[in-house]
Amino acid sequence: MAVGSIVEYIDQSRFICTVCLQDKGSRLHLLTPANREVNLSPKRTLLISGARIDVGQPRDQLLQKLQQIERLRITLKKEIDVKEIWELIRDEEDVFDHRYLAQLAFGEDATEDHFSAVMRALFENKLYFKMKNGLFLPNSEDRVEQIIRQEEEAAERAERLEQGGGWLKEVHQGKQPRAPACRKDVIHLLIQLALYGADADHFKDGKELLSHAGITDIRQSRSLLIALGEWEEDEPLDLLRSGIDTAFSRKQLEASAHLAVSGFPECPREDLRSLPILTIDGPSTLDFDDAISLEILDNELKVGVHIADVAAVIEKDSPIDVAAKGRASSLYLPRRDIPMIPPDLSQGLLSLKKGHDRPAISLLARFGMDGTLLEYRFVSSIIRVQQQLTYSHVNENLPNISQFQELHRLAEILHQKRMDRGAMNLSLPELEMDMDEAGTLNLKLVPQDSPSRMMVAELMILYNELVAEFCLEHHIPVLFRGQSQPTEKLPLDEKGYVFYVFQQRRKLSPLHISIRPKPHSGLGVALYTQATSPIRRYLDLVLQRQLSSFFAKNKPVYSEEDLEEMRVSIEPLVKALGRIQRNRLRYWTLKYLGLHRDKTYNALVLDELKKIPSLWDLYPN
Numbered sequence: 001m002a003v004g005s006i007v008e009y010i011d012q013s014r015f016i017c018t019v020c021l022q023d024k025g026s027r028l029h030l031l032t033p034a035n036r037e038v039n040l041s042p043k044r045t046l047l048i049s050g051a052r053i054d055v056g057q058p059r060d061q062l063l064q065k066l067q068q069i070e071r072l073r074i075t076l077k078k079e080i081d082v083k084e085i086w087e088l089i090r091d092e093e094d095v096f097d098h099r100y101l102a103q104l105a106f107g108e109d110a111t112e113d114h115f116s117a118v119m120r121a122l123f124e125n126k127l128y129f130k131m132k133n134g135l136f137l138p139n140s141e142d143r144v145e146q147i148i149r150q151e152e153e154a155a156e157r158a159e160r161l162e163q164g165g166g167w168l169k170e171v172h173q174g175k176q177p178r179a180p181a182c183r184k185d186v187i188h189l190l191i192q193l194a195l196y197g198a199d200a201d202h203f204k205d206g207k208e209l210l211s212h213a214g215i216t217d218i219r220q221s222r223s224l225l226i227a228l229g230e231w232e233e234d235e236p237l238d239l240l241r242s243g244i245d246t247a248f249s250r251k252q253l254e255a256s257a258h259l260a261v262s263g264f265p266e267c268p269r270e271d272l273r274s275l276p277i278l279t280i281d282g283p284s285t286l287d288f289d290d291a292i293s294l295e296i297l298d299n300e301l302k303v304g305v306h307i308a309d310v311a312a313v314i315e316k317d318s319p320i321d322v323a324a325k326g327r328a329s330s331l332y333l334p335r336r337d338i339p340m341i342p343p344d345l346s347q348g349l350l351s352l353k354k355g356h357d358r359p360a361i362s363l364l365a366r367f368g369m370d371g372t373l374l375e376y377r378f379v380s381s382i383i384r385v386q387q388q389l390t391y392s393h394v395n396e397n398l399p400n401i402s403q404f405q406e407l408h409r410l411a412e413i414l415h416q417k418r419m420d421r422g423a424m425n426l427s428l429p430e431l432e433m434d435m436d437e438a439g440t441l442n443l444k445l446v447p448q449d450s451p452s453r454m455m456v457a458e459l460m461i462l463y464n465e466l467v468a469e470f471c472l473e474h475h476i477p478v479l480f481r482g483q484s485q486p487t488e489k490l491p492l493d494e495k496g497y498v499f500y501v502f503q504q505r506r507k508l509s510p511l512h513i514s515i516r517p518k519p520h521s522g523l524g525v526a527l528y529t530q531a532t533s534p535i536r537r538y539l540d541l542v543l544q545r546q547l548s549s550f551f552a553k554n555k556p557v558y559s560e561e562d563l564e565e566m567r568v569s570i571e572p573l574v575k576a577l578g579r580i581q582r583n584r585l586r587y588w589t590l591k592y593l594g595l596h597r598d599k600t601y602n603a604l605v606l607d608e609l610k611k612i613p614s615l616w617d618l619y620p621n
Contacts, residue, residue, distance in 0.1 A: 001331040002028060002042075004052030006069055007618045008116055009044045015120050017070040020048075021055055033067045035059070038486065046119060046134055049112045058569030060177025076117035077124075080105050084116075086128035086138055095135040098122075112253060127151075137523075160185055161205060165212020171227055172213055172220070187230055193221035194231075227273065232424050234591070236333060244331070244575050248323055248342050255319040256342035260349050264312055264359050268554070269382045272362060273540075276403070278387035280394055280456050281353055286350040287330070290534040292459055293386050294403050300374065301367040301406060303424055305463040306383050308350050309359035310341070310534035311544040316557055320345070328573035330536040333584045334433040339536075346535050350364040361531075361547055362461050368552070371413030376466055380551050394452035408451045418461070424486070424508075426501045433588045443592050459524060460532045467543070468527035472517055476546050477560045479530045479567055484509035502606045513567055515560045538570060 007030055009016055018038070022029035027039045053065055085104050102110040102118040122129045122136055129136040139147070164186035170177040180186070189209050192200035197218060210218060225231040231264050239246065246535065248256070275293040291305035314320050324340045331338040339346045352358050360383045365376040389562045398404045419425065429445035436442065447453070471478045473510055486507040492500045510519060520528040536543040545557040558566070593601075 001049055004055050006047070006049040006051070006053070006066075006112070007045055008047040008048065008119075009041070010123070015116075015123065017066065017073065017116075019053060019055060019066050031055075031066065033063065033070055035063055036533065044069060047112070048114055066397060073113050073116040073120065075486075076106075076113055076156055077120045080117060080121040082121050082125045082128050084121075086144075086530040090138045090141065092138070095132075095137045097135055097149075103240075124466050140232050147332050157205070161209050162212050163428070164189075165209050168209070168213035168215070168224055171224060172215060187225070187228070187245060189223050190221045190228075191230075191240075193218045194225055195237060204346055233337070233499075234587070236336070236580070236584055236587075239331075239333070244338070244573075244576070244578060244580075245323070245326055246338050252319045253342060254321045256345050258321065259313055259343040263349070267312070267380065269359060270362070270379045272304065272306070272360075272381045273357065273384040275383070275387050276387075277304065277306060277352075277383055280389050280391060280452055283390050283392075286343075287349070287535045288385070288495065290460065290532050291352045291383065292407070292456070293566050294407050296402065296406055299369060301365075301369065301410060303365045303367060303410070303459070304461050305363040305365075305532075306352070306360040306381065307362070307463070307532055307544070308535055309380065309544065309548070310541050311548045312359045312380075313345065313350060314341070314541070316545060318383055324541065325570070328538050328570045329577050331577050331580065333581065334588050335435060340538060341535060347424075350535055352383070352385050354385045357382055357384050359383075359543060363466060365462070365466070367410060371410055371417070378467070378547065382546065391450060391452040391456075394455070395450050398451050399493050404451075404455075407455045407459075411451075411455040414458045414462060415454065418524035421524035422485075422521055424489075424504065424522055426505055426522075428498065428501055431589065433585070433592070441588070441592050441595060443589065461525070461528075463532050464530055465523075465525045465528055467531045467547070468517065468529040471529070471543075471546065472527060474550060476550050477515060477556050477558060477563055478529055478543050478546055479513050479515060479563050480517040481520060481530060482512045482514070483520045483522045484512070484518075485521045496604070497602055499537075499606065506608065513571065515563050539566070542566065 002023045007018045007020050007028060009018075013177045016032060018030035018032050018040075020028050021031050021037065026041065028042060029046070030038050030040055032038065051459045053062070055062060057065075066615040088104055094560075097117045098119045099110070101122070102114040105118055106114045111248065123131060125145060127139070129138055159192055163180045164182050167177055167180050167183075168186065168190075186209065189200075189206040191375050192202055193206040193210075197203075206221070207218065210216070210220065222231070222235075222237075226233055226235075257610060272293075275295070277293040279288045279291045280289060289308045293306065294304075295302040314324070320341060323342075327338070327340045330340040330346075341350065350358075352360070353403045360381045362379050362381040363376060364379065366374040368374055394404055398408060427448045429447045432444055432446050433443050434444075448457075468478070468480055470476075472480075485506070486509060488507045490500060490504050490507065508522060515525050519526050529543060530537060531540050531547070534544045542558060542563070549555065549557050
């Protein structure tokens with residue numbers, strides 16, 4: 001029976017000294033120095049004294065005796081040098097009980113009070129011993145050094161969080177305090193919280209940091225980053241979450257600068273500089289990667305589609321190629337562009353700028369006046385753009401310039417032929433955002449079916465279709481793009497064109513990219529690939545390398561296995577970029593509407609959704 005014994009156990013990392021009032025076998029009924037009665041399983045006890053005290057005496061006397069015993073044991077604990085005990089037995093790979101260790105500390109006459117003191121000392125000082133099942137295992141010297149380092153790091157962490165929290169508290173109050181030495185660490189924690197919330201890698205540290213600043217809502221981390229000038233008000237959080245590189249490394253920039261001044265490598269090219277070549281793009285375009293030309297003869301049209309020969313400058317596995325592959329595509333966002341290739345190349349040496357000689361991969365095609373394709377060929381060329389035009393300029397001058405009229409007429413014929421082969425016209429105006437010099441946000445709809453855009457689109461589709469045909473015919477490994485028939489073709493009814501397009505797009509089959517060709521139902525072509533934007537799309541650059549190696553009578557740069565591996569790695573990146581673009585457009589649209597809540601807009605209900613994210617869900621204040 002344990003009645004009257006001094007019983008010690010651990011509760012919430014504290015030693016509890018008690019006296020046993022009742023022994024019920026499976027439970028001990030105990031009294032604590034605070035005059036609380038508790039029930040405890042015998043399995044949880046650390047020490048049960050052999051000596052007994054009279055539990056029948058008055059409660060105040062019993063408590064006084066218990067408190068006296070506890071004070072004695074705490075006093076004895078302070079006399080113990082844990083390190084000294086450890087040094088005596090550290091080389092022994094064995095576990096020791098409290099009795100043996102107490103005898104090392106106090107001699108052979110050690111009492112139960114000494115046993116308790118040793119257990120308390122070793123439990124509180126976890127540097128030198130590990131406690132398990134009431135026994136103690138001495139830590140190795142390496143483990144002791146590791147624990148010391150961990151404790152130092154923990155102390156430094158606590159100091160950083162306290163200093164950083166104090167700094168953020170003043171920032172949150174609108175002050176401009178001097179940044180602490182731990183500023184970089186604080187900013188990193190804030191960014192993690194703002195991007196990932198409770199899923200942040202160091203959420204606990206970030207939460208504690210804000211707690212020191214008197215902030216309980218972790219969403220305030222974004223506001224703090226804006227106040228500190230680390231982020232803009234409209235920082236693209238989804239872009240930051242993606243991990244996509246938004247800047248080029250020093251090594252990549254140096255390599256780009258070297259290429260930009262080195263010019264183009266010498267190789268045989270067909271001289272097409274006498275052709276009336278022009279580009280048609282948006283007013284803000286700087287990376288011109290495609291151009292067109294037209295010669296009007298008596299009975300035929302000679303059409304040229306000229307694509308910047310990026311492969312001639314950027315070698316496979318070079319620093320710039322590695323950077324481009326890691327990005328997969330240029331990303332064009334409102335107020336921010338992230339090029340696939342550094343600007344001194346993408347907007348400089350590689351860009352088809354007016355008046356500059358540039359290498360290209362040119363499609364030269366002969367058409368009958370009725371739009372029948374008579375013949376075509378692809379060549380490595382040298383070209384010189386004579387006119388740098390915008391879509392609006394071409395539209396405005398279409399009635400007056402025969403070259404524009406013939407290009408538009410041919411584009412309409414090509415478009416109709418595709419429609420006759422089952423292509424689907426699902427074009428809608430694109431929403432574009434711009435901000436004027438005064439900082440006013442503007443949204444506008446840009447039609448995608450204007451004459452100039454149709455001309456460019458049809459000629460690019462033609463180029464890609466014929467490249468696919470050319471590569472298949474000459475056994476050049478490439479990634480083809482195909483699309484099965486839609487699950488259903490819907491009629492255009494009284495609900496209108498916009499509703500029809502929205503519903504029909506839902507019925508489209510997913511795009512299929514493969515080394516094996518298949519028809520592209522959406523475009524109405526038997527074969528298709530993409531090769532017209534090598535400055536902006538990495539897979540276009542890959543295809544261009546395959547063409548260039550064929551022209552040079554070399555073996556393909558990439559095998560079918562290489563292309564399949566590349567597809568697997570790049571497809572997810574391209575999809576992620578698409579999501580980022582859509583989310584950013586949604587963000588600016590919601591922000592625009594939020595700034596014009598007093599206005600009324602007509603809207604078409606496309607669907608009923610349970611919940612869609614608002615601006616405040618995407619970017620909470």
